[in-house]
Amino acid sequence: MTPTAMTRFAGQRALVTGAASGIGRAVARRLAAEGASVVGLDLSRDGLEETFDSIVGAHHIAVDVRSEEAIAAVANSDVLVNAAGILLRHELLEHPLDGWQQTLDVNLKAPLRLSREFARAHIEAGTPGAIVNVCSIESFTALPGHAAYTASKSALLMLTRATALELAPHGIRVNAVAPGVTKTGMNAAVRADPEQAAALNEAIPLKRFATAEEQAAGICFLASPEASYITGATLPIDGGWLTR
Numbered sequence: 001m002t003p004t005a006m007t008r009f010a011g012q013r014a015l016v017t018g019a020a021s022g023i024g025r026a027v028a029r030r031l032a033a034e035g036a037s038v039v040g041l042d043l044s045r046d047g048l049e050e051t052f053d054s055i056v057g058a059h060h061i062a063v064d065v066r067s068e069e070a071i072a073a074v075a076n077s078d079v080l081v082n083a084a085g086i087l088l089r090h091e092l093l094e095h096p097l098d099g100w101q102q103t104l105d106v107n108l109k110a111p112l113r114l115s116r117e118f119a120r121a122h123i124e125a126g127t128p129g130a131i132v133n134v135c136s137i138e139s140f141t142a143l144p145g146h147a148a149y150t151a152s153k154s155a156l157l158m159l160t161r162a163t164a165l166e167l168a169p170h171g172i173r174v175n176a177v178a179p180g181v182t183k184t185g186m187n188a189a190v191r192a193d194p195e196q197a198a199a200l201n202e203a204i205p206l207k208r209f210a211t212a213e214e215q216a217a218g219i220c221f222l223a224s225p226e227a228s229y230i231t232g233a234t235l236p237i238d239g240g241w242l243t244r
């Protein structure tokens with residue numbers, strides 16, 4: 001069966017943050033292709049419109065994941081994918097504290113608030129659900145100039161485990177993926193620099209960057225009934241980066 005012929009999410013409603021581009025966009029499109037009714041959240045209205053251009057039955061809300069409107073959108077979702085994220089590059093000694101706080105708010109606090117709202121609704125209704133958080137290889141390993149990002153993504157990994165532990169008795173599974181370097185807007189400038197791109201490639205055993213679709217494949221697997229006995233896990237999708 002080809003991925004597009006799968007119907008793993010038929011009859012389900014999925015909320016995807018960061019759906020206007022990159023990994024979130026690929027997840028939203030794949031969930032929709034597999035039968036889900038998808039709601040996409042992102043700051044970029046234009047990006048959301050492009051994502052959902054030819055998808056019938058999907059809708060999107062141009063909103064900040066930190067807002068009350070985003071929290072309200074979680075209601076009735078069977079699947080929650082927290083893909084929105086930011087990476088601010090600053091040397092440690094010059095790292096602006098407001099950028100530090102912004103990173104934690106978007107990458108860590110927003111997934112926490114959305115997950116809690118998702119869980120409250122499911123516990124009240126007595127229904128199962130699945131959450132997938134998008135962590136990073138930087139949940140495990142640090143890169144220079146990424147202090148706030150690394151801190152936020154390692155905390156998101158432990159939040160995934162803590163949430164999984166508390167929600168397991170309610171039939172709510174919580175997992176994460178840890179993407180390696182993936183071809184999205186987040187690192188376009190780095191990949192366009194031949195020296196930096198070569199250095200990154202050198203660190204990847206498979207010697208290439210991931211596509212957003214390869215990340216979506218893992219995220220959708222964890223969100224699907226095929227992963228029914230998996231909770232609290234973080235799946236590296238990194239071309240082997242973390243094997244070293």
Ligand SMILES: NC(=O)c1ccc[n+]([C@@H]2O[C@H](COP(=O)([O-])OP(=O)(O)OC[C@H]3O[C@@H](n4cnc5c(N)ncnc54)[C@H](O)[C@@H]3O)[C@@H](O)[C@H]2O)c1
Nearest residue numbers: 018021022023042043064065084085136179181182184186
């Ligand atoms: N690209 C990579 O190499 C890589 C590697 C590891 C992890 N990740 C993670 O993958 C996730 C998706 O990133 P991507 O690579 O697709 O990058 P991207 O920049 O293409 O997508 C991120 C999306 O999040 C949205 N967003 C940012 N802040 C927001 C906010 N406050 N409210 C609503 N939406 C907001 C952006 O508008 C954007 O559409 C992120 O969590 C990122 O940290 C990416």
